[in-house]
Structures are given as structure tokens and as C-alpha cells.
Amino acid sequence: MVRKGFKMKLYPGMEKEYEKxxxxxxxxxxxxxxxxGGRNYTIFLDKETLVLYGYIEVExxxxxxxxxxxxxxxxWWDFMADIMETNPDNSPVCIDLQEVFHLD
Known part of the structure; x- marks a missing residue:
């Protein structure tokens, strides 16, 4: 199992729509x-910066x-493109995060 962390960003005012x-x-x-192979998928929102932090485990x-x-x-990308930062193909601008600590 591989743990992946990443971040994305919402447009202002889109917090409730994203959650909905x-x-x-x-x-x-x-x-x-x-x-x-995706499991245990969670997305967190930093309300101050509108940065979304995602976590997923993949096989x-x-x-x-x-x-x-x-x-x-x-x-899905096309559906979400109006509320968050995206690339020209409508994929979310997604930055991988480096794992620096893990404890089971």
C-alpha cells in the first residue's frame, strides 16, 4: 500500500459547493x-487559505x-473545473506532498 498526500486549491466562496x-x-x-486501487481517501480544507489537502492509499x-x-x-474534472484551480485539460492543479512521518 502506498500513501499519497497532495494539495489543491479552491476558488473563493466555493467551500460549501465543493463539500456538497x-x-x-x-x-x-x-x-x-x-x-x-484507491482506499481510505480523505480531503481536508484549510479555510484560511482555501487549500485542500488530500490523502489516499493506493495499491x-x-x-x-x-x-x-x-x-x-x-x-468529474470537467464538473469540478468551475470551483477550483485547474490545468488546461480541467485536471485539478495538484501538488504531491512529501511524506515525512507516519505512525500506525
Whole structure:
């Protein structure tokens, strides 16, 4: 199992909408995340900076990376692009974080 940490950023005023959309996460997205080996997925919000901090455990990084190219993932990116910083392909601007400590 690989632990991944990353950060993204919301546009101002989009905190409630972001949470709403994730509380209504499409079943197809849930299924895809699990199909590509994602588990224990959590996203935290720093309300002062609007930075989102994500954590997910993945079975295999190569397999997980392929999830970005699925049709449902691309559809999700398009759906979320109006409320957060994105790249030209609507993928979220996502910066990986370096793990510096872990305790089970």
C-alpha cells in the first residue's frame, strides 16, 4: 500500500459547493476509485487559505495513475473545473506532498 498526500486549491466562496459535490459523489466515481486501487481517501480544507489537502492509499501507483485517463474521471474534472484551480485539460492543479512521518 502506498500513501499519497497532495494539495489543491479552491476558488473563493466555493467551500460549501465543493463539500456538497463530494457528499453527492457519483457512484461511478466511487467504483472507479476502488477499481484502480484507491482506499481510505480523505480531503481536508484549510479555510484560511482555501487549500485542500488530500490523502489516499493506493495499491499500485502505476495502476492508480491510469485512473486519470478514465472517462468518468475526465467527466468529474470537467464538473469540478468551475470551483477550483485547474490545468488546461480541467485536471485539478495538484501538488504531491512529501511524506515525512507516519505512525500506525
Amino acid at each position: 459535490r463530494h457528499n453527492e459523489l457519483w457512484q461511478e466515481m466511487k467504483d472507479m476509485i476502488h477499481e484502480y 499500485d501507483l502505476e495502476k492508480w495513475d491510469k485512473s486519470a485517463d478514465t472517462a468518468i474521471n475526465r467527466k
